[in-house]
Amino acid sequence: MTDNDPPITDSAPPVSNAPSTQQAIGTAIALLALLWLFWSSGFAWVIILGVLIKAAVYAVSAMSLNLEFGYTGMLNFGQVGFMLVGGYTFALLVPHELGRAGTAGGSWPIWAAVIAAMLAGVVLGLVLGGPTVRLRGDYLAIVTIAIAEILRLTVRSFSAFGQSFGIIKYTSSFNDLMPDFVRGWAGSLDVPENQLWLFIVAWVTVLVVLGLLSLMIRSPWGRVLRSIRDDEDAVRALGKNAFWYKLQVLMIGGAIAGLSGVLFALDLNQISPINFLPLVTFFAWTALILGGAGSLVGPIAGSVIFWVVITQTSSLAEDLFPSMSSTAVSASRFILMGILIVLLMVFRPEGLFGKREELSLEIQ
């Protein structure tokens, strides 16, 4: 599903129904990024799939932020905490090995573990939202950033979570589900079977989440969310329970973030607290802002562009400045990303796919 589907509410302003030049430019830039990835990797599918899996993981995460911030105006700066509870719940429930001793455990079937991971995100959303959603947006931002750190330090401290050694060998039950045709394709593309399987599952997840979000957003429910983003008091005066809607958004956003945590864990192969630094949150935010908050496809395009730039600039820098040290090369990609975002904020603050009229970098 794309932004061009006919909405069921007459809600979208006329400009957004026709493919605008802005959307054409956004699509072109995303395709250019893909081309760059193909060219820069020398058409090595292992590299291409690796980057695109990361892009899918962060696309799901950014879509969850988009529901919260882009459509409802709520600031969640602790997205990595939601990904952590999703990833850890999943890894601990399916067969795995835990901690320094590598204690074997877990017996849940994979579908049940995925549902549990999403429910963990829902619960975290409820716990965070209950006390803070009635307050101004800044409070939610502060609480989320704090809880994400608390969660990371908690799993690092308790042996039940494997402490700093984390969890390993939890991907086998996922890889066992691989259908045979994937093996055939992996052979012809010359990539590991498991990688292609994860690539397929990750991008199917992206599309499913996009489809569900699109149904939700283009409905009277989504209209209430956008009105809350605009002016919460006006919405309450019209008989809508703004508090309950915001709580719903945190729960649904939490479930999606939990799901992205599962994909994150599957991509990493082993998880430990070091994987869940606040940086993860800011990567997801960068993807969202690049693509455009409040647009359905924005976070996906943003995530692809983000990961192509982050992973491919080092090889570009190496080619352009052969004398540069490897530390400088590695730093150069973040410098480029920073410049890109500054340029974006100056010339297109609404992101590649966002609507300038709805630009809402303001806090509820």
Added chain:
Amino acid sequence: MRSSDTILKCTSVRKAFGGVVAVDVDQLEIQRQGITALIGPNGAGKTTFFDIITGFVTPDSGTINFDEADISGKPAYSIARSGLVRTFQLTRILGKMTVLENMLLAAPNQSGEQVLNTFFGRRTITQQETANRERAMDLLGRFSLLPLANEYAGRLSGGQKKLLELARTLMTDPTLVLLDEPMAGVNPALGEQLLSYVLELRDEGTTFLFVEHDMDIVMRISDRVVVMATGAIIADGSPDEVRSDPKVLAAYLGEHAEEDLAEAEREVEP
């Protein structure tokens, strides 16, 4: 006869901010179907009183009955849902949504506002949206906003925003409408239009309570005028009664402004 019922009844409503008593109303009853004006000098507590009635501010004490049900302490959204809907002194249209979206948002009992129905109840949603859109277009037509239906509401002029806010309020199917300075910043022509709608709706059975500073308008359209000063109701009656009440003039002009009374009287008279 139902039309003479009391629709709103406030008893001993009190609210203080720190040491300042903002509202201290012993008794106020509003009758069904009519236009009641709430006037008073700046700082009299009119808007706070509105906030209390509509659940945006919790009073320190007192009870409020609407349509025979006790609504004191209920959240704002549930009061609005029961048919008591307000507008704001500073217009609160949703600027980043279109005029039509503003209207559709206000429609009551939408099944599409339940998240699960957005997956499994698409047909009902589409039917409701069609019906709501028809009603919204009809209302927008009455308020001369139809050509602007697909414009972002933030682009409207101040007066048009006031019209939209009133139209949106009516979209909720209210029984009692609280208007907080509906004429402020509206040009006279648009204002006349707005007034004629209010009168029309009164005749159709809607009850209005409104705050207004323009005495000319207050005296012309109100069936009853309630005067507040320093939080309390100091006068209550027909426009003619209130106009000649010396307490009202004193409240507006200060206790020692006897010499200005004559001038004030001229101003108050239509």
